[in-house]
Amino acid sequence: MDAVLALADGRIFHGVGFGAAAVRAGEVCFNTAMTGYQEILTDPSYRGQIVTLTYPHIGNVGINPEDAEGREIFCAGLLLRTLPRAASNWRAQEDLDAYLRHHSIPGMAEFDTRALTRHLREHGAQNGALAVGNTLDIDQVLAAARVFPGLEGADLIAEVTDGKRHEWARCSPSPEHDYLSQEQRQAKHHVVVVDFGAKRNILRLLADRGCRVTVLPPQSSSAEILSLGADGVLFSNGPGDPAALTQAQDTMRAVVEAGIPTFGLCLGHQLLGLALGGKTQKMKFGHHGANHPVRNLRTGRVLITSQNHGFAVAAESLPDSVEVTHVSLFDGSLQGMRHRQLPVFSFQGHPEAGPGPHDASVIFDEFVASFATRKDHAPA
Structure with missing residues (x-):
């Protein structure tokens, strides 16, 4: 599927979609951890955020229920450099793509996550919207990013x-x-x-x-x-x-x-x-x-x-x-x-x-x- 990330300041990133075909808005942040992507996805503290994982090899050990930190995926979306073709670990019960689909969460890969991270470091956290699907209207995605209220003043408990x-x-x-x-x-x-x-x-x-x-x-x-x-x-x-x-x-x-x-x-x-x-x-x-x-x-x-x-x-x-x-x-x-x-x-x-x-x-x-x-x- 096609995928696009639109930041509220007008910056647009294109990539390959995985997970659910959906549009989700949130604050775009970056996480520098090299491991633990499942724990990050299921951390309730990420509610209202679209997470960029800066390490390039994410998803290669799949998903298993024992590593979840909460009952579901709490972030609004996931951004990766590359999505692996297969999960290879004896504990894995499904792959990352299927896991996001089951929880109705969109993901985007095959784009320059380093450029996005540098943009966020220079300009600060940005509200954004991630869209995955085969017929995407970039203007609508950008509008979704700009109407997201942000996390200041937000009670998400x-x-x-x-x-x-x-x-x-x-x-x-x-x-x-x-x-x-x-x-x-x-x-x-x-x-x-x-x-x-x-x-x-x-x-x-x-x-x-x-x-x-x-x-x-x-x-x-x-x-x-x-x-x-x-x-x-x-x-x-x-x-x-x-x-x-x-x-x-x-x-x-x-x-x-x-x-x-x-x-x-x-x-x-x-x-x-x-x-x-x-x-x-x-x-x-x-x-x-x-x-x-x-x-x-x-x-x-x-x-x-x-x-x-x-x-x-x-x-x-x-x-x-x-x-x-x-x-x-x-x-x-x-x-x-x-x-x-x-x-x-x-x-x-x-x-x-x-x-x-x-x-x-x-x-x-x-x-x-x-x-x-x-x-x-x-x-x-």
Whole structure:
């Protein structure tokens, strides 16, 4: 099939279509990861975005259900340099082309993804529209790009969550490639995860550390959260503009003030910044990839991290009660912070990886270790 990508500034790219014959609009971004395309496609944080993968060999290991980070493909479209002719991996159950068709997502390949990436780096994130089909009207595709409202002010949480409470008990795969349950690994702690679009690997890594995990819908009140008597609360990743989630900010502020160990991750990090009195801002083209260096200011150690965010907390807007703990070595943007008196901290990147390196997974250990602090000071 034919395919065309139209950017709102008028730049047009032509290529070969795959996946679904459809027109989808979204913010066009680029991701520099070399592996993990299935995890990227199923990451709820990509809602409302058309993803360009800069690595040229994407799709050659096919698709399998175990690598999905969510229940469906959440991005609006996929852009590749080259689509492989066949998937070659013993775990593959279908190829990338069929996977996109089954989820009604269009894709485009056989065009210059480097030129697109350079354009986005120079001019910033662009609204765009991707069209796949045999009779394409470029003017209509361009119009679709220009009427897309963008991600600033967008509340997309309801589109990626099911609004239901559930328990999570699956750990990470063992060397034998099966999953252990909490009955096989005794749970020592109870964690509440407020789900704004949580990736499954976040839940697995908590279970790995002996946590019984209760996942609550994003509209849950602070009273509902605190009534469960959990050892800690994690506010998850998710899509859209954190400034639009005013109820979530109020909820997080109340949980923080209650003194319970609290961890904000990605969108949860941004919400914590707002809840503590700071401000967030839209980034020029965001951070999307699996090779981003982040410095821990407390230890001097550099972590190679997975990243996926288009908004950032403005460090200069934070009150004196908040300590900056991590910064990006790419652009100096805020990557982590900690309250100076309360057991509250956050991280902008993705310590759960999926895809990406595991350097930052120690942050989950820090979260679990904070539970003991609360128990030591709990009222008799």
